[in-house]
Amino acid sequence: MQPGRNHLVDSVMVKQRAAAFTKRSIKTEAKSSGLRLAISMLDLTTLEGKDSPEKVRSLCRKALRPYEGTIDPPIPSVAAVCVYPSHVRTAAKVLAGTGVNVASVATGFPSGQYPLEVRLRDVTAAVEAGADEIDMVINRGAFLAGRHSEVAEEIRQVWQACEGAHLKIILETGELETYDNVRRASDLAIEAVDSSGVLKDGDVFIKTSTGKISPAATMPVTLIMLEAIRDHYLDTGVRIGMKPAGGIKTAKQALHYLVMVKETLGDEWLTPDLFRFGASSLTNDLLRQLLKGITGQYMAMHDFSEA
Amino acid sequence: MKPITTESHEHDPPADAGWDYSPAPERTPVPIDESYGLFIDGSMRAPLSRKRFETINPATEDVLSSIADAGAKDVDAAVQAAKKAQGPWARLKASERAKYLYRIARRIQERSRELAVLETMDGGKPIKESRDVDLPLTAQHFFYHAGWADKLAYAFPGRTPKPIGVCGQIIPWNFPLMMAAWKLAPALACGNTCVLKPAETTSLTALKLAEILQEVDLPPGVVNIVTGAGATGAALAEHPDVRKVAFTGSTEVGKVLARSVAGTSKKLTLELGGKSPNIIFADAAIDQAVEGVVSSIWFNQGHVCCAGSRLFVEESVVDEVVDKLRHRMQSLRVGDPLDKNTDIGAINSAEQLKTIERYVDAGEHEGAIMHEFSGQALPDKGYWHRPCFFTGVQPSHVIAREEIFGPVLSVMTFRTPEEAISRANNTPYGLAAGVWTNTGSKVFEIARKLDAGVVWCNTYNTFDAASPFGGFKESGFGREGGRHGLQSYVKF
CATH class of the missing domain: 3.40.605.10 (Aldehyde Dehydrogenase; Chain A, domain 1)
Structure with missing residues (x-):
């Protein structure tokens, strides 16, 4: 591959390919193991102005124990809980030592329309409060204006401010609008962090959306980002993670995404260390389908605790 | 999946055990009479x-x-x-x-x-x-x-x-x-x-x-x-x-x-028949062009008269295209045609399988390099051929001239558009062709110069009853x- 090559995207064929993943038939064993895998990849998220410490604590409980009943083997915990910086301490207190990470949005989420030093301080504060993972937003204004090196430099500085916390770079693809932009932004984000030092697998994720803008994650957009990750891997051997967020509400959709990851990047990416779903209502549908497979019956939604 | 080099002729190791799809056989019963008149x-x-x-x-x-x-x-x-x-x-x-x-x-x-x-x-x-x-x-x-x-x-x-x-x-x-x-x-x-x-x-x-x-x-x-x-x-x-x-x-x-x-x-x-050319320019959307190659040669086990069996790639992107093609080939599922997740089914007959094998042997014999992914076991009975492609192919090679009617692709390169056109047209056939570029003007210029009944631009093997289909020459x-x-x- 040529360094700095501008990867173009053809919208017709990328949609056709993305649609092909939804034709896979995931049944029996593959379905139950896929559903369990999807649960373990969840970033349970609450990002509202009205969020309360109580809501965050209940989300943490849900993260640790997604289903109240007992089944064998037990349902795994989710990967992380994702909150605003002001709730990081609350979440960290519940989740400390459990293996479930605390993720915090930062950098002036969701718009990123703040001076860089404010955004960086946001990151530092979240890390100091106990965040294991930082979900940053890129500066879409600068990107769309063509100031790509400015965007890259900001990402580098945020990555340095993370000081060991994992970084998820939100491209907010709904605002980038074109597939070419999605690919360009993915390459730019990956190259920005990669150029600032040795990366380990899963240190850095790219992420579709804040969830505040529609459309959020779609399969073609996610496919383009997975292809950027694959190309980087083939060039460098470093595995970047992927997180589609927003709009994935059903278990069936989640399985389609897993199929897409498997067939684009391979089974090595099918781990919470390299793939996450940013969602909350998805959890109970995954549980419902999983229990249907065990008991043969659909349970009512009120049988599952709210996240 | 491992990083891939184009030089190696060795077969890839099987993928590590991971999340695999369970069998998903289509079970609709079909009454078949013992004999038909x-x-x-x-x-x-x-x-x-x-x-x-x-x-x-x-x-x-x-x-x-x-x-x-x-x-x-x-x-x-x-x-x-x-x-x-x-x-x-x-x-x-x-x-x-x-x-x-x-x-x-x-x-x-x-x-x-x-x-x-x-x-x-x-x-x-x-x-x-x-x-x-x-x-x-x-x-x-x-x-x-x-x-x-x-x-x-x-x-x-x-x-x-x-x-x-x-x-x-x-x-x-x-x-x-x-x-x-x-x-x-x-x-x-x-x-x-x-x-x-x-x-x-x-x-x-x-x-x-x-x-x-x-x-x-x-x-x-x-x-x-x-x-x-x-x-x-x-x-x-x-x-x-x-x-x-x-x-x-x-x-x-x-x-x-x-x-x-x-x-x-x-x-x-x-x-x-056909020996249709599929041309990828450096300014194409490469990932989607690779998808196009998959549907042009591995659709229906390559048993397609308009199969894009000759792939011409602009020299500056040939390594990238070949790498991605190899990578993509690993996710093709060969096996039981009635399984809903099968991408490549059985070869239609023992006779056709022999023909394909004969051409693959000829390709190796003439010095071209065969690439296939042998990570999946093939069923014991029935007629099977893994999807594969050849690099190092010369236009004079048998596999670049004759219709194979199987999942076998010949990859060649070109430097200039004129060379692409003359190589693409250098065949007794003239059924179909594919052009991959994101430059609109190039699409029209190249498509006009190709001797083919159907020219697909940034797609391949797309059919519609309203669109006429047929060939030139042989x-x-x-x-x-x-x-x-x-x-x-x-x-x-």
């Missing part, structure tokens, strides 16, 4: 020849049914039935003819799952394709031509189209039911009657279609179906009362047919589909 004059009858042959499932080698081997007398009976039915059929009000075609189309849709399963069992193609490609296109051809039946005057303004008479139609084994639709629908819409000869390895869906024709009360003799091999086809083409011969198949047989109708007043259309003549396709079934 010939569909002549509206009913199934035993062959006068008293000869039969067996049709097998190429994925299991199990015998599916016993098929009648129509002799000259059987063919004559079918042609006479068609001749008798032709006048009344042509005099039928055109909108009534349309109704029959609509009913056939609807019935095909209603029975599409069953037909798809049968197509897969008899021919080896993955159920995903027979379900999502063959059957929808089959129904679409009947719907589309139903629409034309009472509007033919608009297809040929200022002229009066008349039916030709009895059409002898000989179809191949790669898209059995769809090819039957491509032949029957326009012929019937124009007021002709037909004698259809399916390929000997894939007769079953045509015989199921005969059931549908009975269900919709198509007048006896309007469509007759005679099963058999080459001799049956020859008897049909040579029958003096056949006014039009339509053939889809190999160039070799096409030439024989052309000789047999020479000097007669029979009309002839031929849709023959790929044949005449068009099927669209307004142009009607022309083959009328006289003025």
Whole structure:
């Protein structure tokens, strides 16, 4: 591959390919193991102005124990809980030592329309409060204006401010609008962090959306980002993670995404260390389908605790 | 998946055990009779020849049914039935003819799952394709031509189209039911009657279609179906009362047919072989172009007359394209055609498998480098060939010149657009071509210079009943589909 090559995207064929993943038939064993895998990849998220410490604590409980009943083997915990910086301490207190990470949005989420030093301080504060993972937003204004090196430099500085916390770079693809932009932004984000030092697998994720803008994650957009990750891997051997967020509400959709990851990047990416779903209502549908497979019956939604 | 180098000829190791798909077999039951007769004059009858042959499932080698081997007398009976039915059929009000075609189309849709399963069992193609490609296109051809039946005057303004008479139609084994639709629908819409000869390895869906024709009360003799091999086809083409011969198949047989109708007043259309070029420019969307390569050569095990079997890649991106192609090849699932997750099914026959293997050997013998992913085990029984491609191919190599009709791709390079065009056109065939570039002006410039009946730009193997299909040079003549396709079934 040529360094700095501008990867173009053809919208017709990328949609056709993305649609092909939804034709896979995931049944029996593959379905139950896929559903369990999807649960373990969840970033349970609450990002509202009205969020309360109580809501965050209940989300943490849900993260640790997604289903109240007992089944064998037990349902795994989710990967992380994702909150605003002001709730990081609350979440960290519940989740400390459990293996479930605390993720915090930062950098002036969701718009990123703040001076860089404010955004960086946001990151530092979240890390100091106990965040294991930082979900940053890129500066879409600068990107769309063509100031790509400015965007890259900001990402580098945020990555340095993370000081060991994992970084998820939100491209907010709904605002980038074109597939070419999605690919360009993915390459730019990956190259920005990669150029600032040795990366380990899963240190850095790219992420579709804040969830505040529609459309959020779609399969073609996610496919383009997975292809950027694959190309980087083939060039460098470093595995970047992927997180589609927003709009994935059903278990069936989640399985389609897993199929897409498997067939684009391979089974090595099918781990919470390299793939996450940013969602909350998805959890109970995954549980419902999983229990249907065990008991043969659909349970009512009120049988599952709210996240 | 491991990082991939293009130099290595070694086969990739199997992927680490991870999340694999469970078997997802299509279970729709399909009743198959122990033996079938010939569909002549509206009913199934035993062959006068008293000869039969067996049709097998190429994925299991199990015998599916016993098929009648129509002799000259059987063919004559079918042609006479068609001749008798032709006048009344042509005099039928055109909108009534349309109704029959609509009913056939609807019935095909209603029975599409069953037909798809049968197509897969008899021919080896993955159920995903027979379900999502063959059957929808089959129904679409009947719907589309139903629409034309009472509007033919608009297809040929200022002229009066008349039916030709009895059409002898000989179809191949790669898209059995769809090819039957491509032949029957326009012929019937124009007021002709037909004698259809399916390929000997894939007769079953045509015989199921005969059931549908009975269900919709198509007048006896309007469509007759005679099963058999080459001799049956020859008897049909040579029958003096056949006014039009339509053939889809190999160039070799096409030439024989052309000789047999020479000097007669029979009309002839031929849709023959190909060695279609697929050209990727450096300014293409490479990931999507690679997808295009997958659908151009590995669709239907490469048993596609318009398969993009020669890939020309601009030199500056050849490593990237080859890497990505190898990477993508690993996710193709070869195996049980009835499994809904199978991408590559069984090779249609033992004979075809031998042909493919012979070409692959020739490719290696001539010094080209073969790439395949052998991580998946192939079933013990049945006829299988893994998808593969060759690099280091010279245009003079046999694998770059002759039609293989299998999942085997030859990758070559070019430096300038002129070189791409001259290499692409350097073939006796002229059926299809593909162009991949994100530069709009280049698309039009290159497409105009390619000698091919169909040029796909930034896509491949995309079909529609409204779009004419056919070739130049040794790929044949005449068009099927669209307004142009009607022309083959009328006289003025």
